[in-house]
Amino acid sequence: MAEEGDLLVVLLDLALLSEEGVGAGGQAVAPADVLAQLLAFANAYTMLSSHNRLAVYAGSHDMCQLVHLGLGEGSSGSVFPAASLHAKLGELVRKAEGGHEPGANGTAPHPAGGGRVQPFALSGALSRALCLIHRLQQQAAARGRVRCCPRLLVLQGSRDGSAQYIPVMNSIFSAQRAQVVIDAVVLAPEDSSFLQQAANLTGGLYFRPPRGPGGLLGLLLAHFVTDTATRAQMDAEQSLGVDFRASCFCHKYVIETGFVCSVCLSIFCQPCRACTTCGTAFGAGGGPHRGGAGAAGHGAAHATEDGAG
């Protein structure tokens, strides 16, 4: 069977290219430098093999758009994706400026809440990327190609949005089921619990370089330019701790101890009379299952295994 190249889908948080997002890391790195490094990585990945396929989604707190899709050898277009990627990002900015006034659609164009960058719409980006991967895999199978091991690389510059807990976890479980590896490079001031769990569950790599995005390209070239099979033989350090804390389903708070529905495993931060997810009525004695310390965390871990199965 013919060889099918590696497939990499990059989810780019546009906060990385904003003054607030880059500055949040405590490093004085211009957004243009970060963009140049990302374009250089895109070129390098495509140049590594003519079969390599690269897709890039760019998104922010309220949108996610496919800005590049290169299908490797045989497809039209330039060998180097940087020009196309740059042009599409420019088009995205022009559309945003021309079609929507700042603040339109009820969205806040600027960081709200004490200068903090709005969280990246990770759940939507993951869903779209998984759909794209599924489609490309189906097409490759129809052409009789060997199935490759697709990857998702999330470049995130903002914090997690706890409100997205359920869809993000569902997307992660879907990726795990579809054998899609999720890698993450987080350039925000704090670790991303979502992406730590995503990398942990799907066998991906998670990095949060303490020096910020200054040497981003070095990191990308060292660990993310090769396919997963090659990467398994390489030397990469992964931090041992993964933040498995869950968000409650009722208020989206990140909690360490909570109450778990014994029927659907929904997590709540306080006792309630009935599960808001499955409608199970609990007894008068309190919650359906009074968890001890770390109960919610364990609940999330169990849910992970269930999703894998």
Next chain:
Amino acid sequence: MAHETQLITKRAWQGPGGPEGYLTVTNASLRWQPAHTGPELCIPLASISNQQRAKDKPLVRIALGPAPAAPGGPPPGPTHHVFAFESVADRDAALDVLTKVIAALSAGSGGAAPGGAPGKGAAPEGPAVAGGFTRQQRQAMLARDPDLRALWEDLVGGGAVSEGDFWSGVAARLAAAQPSAWGTAGGGGGPGAPRRRLGLSNILQRVEAEVDGRHQRVLRVSLSPEQVAQIFAEQPAVLRAYREHVPHRMAEEDFWRRYVRHEMHKESKRKARAEGLGPAAAAAAVVDDAGGDIFREAAAAVAAEAAARPGAAAAAREAVDPSLDLGASEGERYTGHGTAHAATREPELDSERLAAAPGGAHGPHEDPDDLAAALNRHGEVVLQGVEALARVEAQLRAAAAGGKAPPHPHGHHQGGHGGAAEGAEGAPGGRRRRRHSSGLEDLHAPPAPALEALRIADPRRYFERSGGAGAGAEHADAMDLGLGMGLGLGPGGGLAGALSCVDPGRLPLPPVAPAEAQAALLEATPLARVQAEDEAAGPGGAPVPRASAGAPRDPASSLPRETMAALRRTALAVNEACRHFWRCVPPNTAARRDKASRLVRLLEAKRSEVEALNDRARGVEGRFIRQLLKPPMDMLLTALVRWDEELQKHPHPPHGKG
């Protein structure tokens, strides 16, 4: 028999129409085993005196030498055997091996005993021929390549793999490395090679016909279906005439007679023009074109249709590959000069066309009798390949399925250029046809798959439009940015500035400062970090100034040469042993199971060896060694786990033929 090495096995029948079985060439004998029941046949190689191959038949006659018949003993056996193979190629493959083995036996003059793995470090004796290599060749290869020698000692010397298996693997690797020099008798140039497909002849069709020269009558026309299809694809007027007249007005044979006569008429006119004959002489020399009126009418109708659709012919011409488009007729549509290629053009017809054209505008159609136009159309059809013919055949089939051939007032045929016109309509932008759409896939890269952009916002539109497949995947234009989603580019305030600062064609070089890149690498790569710390500490713990900033030392450079060689040999041996092991999976025969058991013992030994190497490794180099041994260890563990699974599935050895 246990020491004999099987070299090749082919399905063969004992004599034409005889029982079915399998013929095996071993290093000592030629064996035939029946597929079902019956006696086996074993012919010692030494007793074979001759072998005769039947020409063009998969038969071989193995002649046996005269056996001394002892007085009073059993009667002498047959003097020859005949075997029938599945194909001539099978027979030749088996007999080639047989010939080599017999030649090697006679050259070796009874040297080493065949079969039997030699002891460790011994000279490679074994069978005369193994894996297609003679003993001398094998000895030369082992002497030349120390890695191969080490491998051979590990696998064959330990008794895990037989000589034949080992050298078969070597031959397979060499064949894979040099596909052009090694057995490509199977054809196709390997599994990954694109399949060749017969394309169209690039010869302009000339219909072969027997002509009565005296009476200028066409007696007999020879046409293949492919020729007919190509003529239809290249000459739309002929196709139109055919659909209008055959079979309800004339028989097909009559039609083609008329066609040949019409072509002869045009050719004779060209000749007369080229020879500069006068009108009277030309009239005498030109072949009579009595039945050609149907073609002239059809040509006029096609031309009128083309004129009624201004721009269609030009669009069709645009679709022709520019490197083939002669473009001759368009600029030379005038009288007096350059008309030799259009010798049959009637000036009156031109004037009629001019008058008939709406508004007096002359449609940019091409003259069907124009030689340059004919060549253009021919080139176009050849480039389109068999798809052009398939289109014509589909049209004809559709017409035939509809009962009588319609008079084609508004038929599928679009005039002008047939397939080209359709292609032009499919691409209203008048884009030139890509070369690799010509049907000659083996000459061009595969076309880009047409993808439809997927929009989560409205999946229905995606599924409804997926049949059209008009949008290329590369074009993110179809991704309708900003539709259905609020594009509040919140944090994108700096994005426009960043975009304006970065030119994708001139990215900075290097894109990131080396110091920062190295820092990032050290943060994420333990080996590099340990090495850097080791270097920084120096031999006595004192910091050592770096000779060259940002250039980490290659850890392999500090390893002893012997260690590197040992690591290399280990990796090679594990690789080869695993390759042989996986060939025995599933172990569904006793022979496979035995071989796999031997290999598993070797793999266990290698695993102990690798673990010992890992345990002994210390410091920065140790980390490097462990990194190098990671792939072999993974391979060993995978193979051993699989063997355990097989043992659990089949705890008892399967019964069967070895």
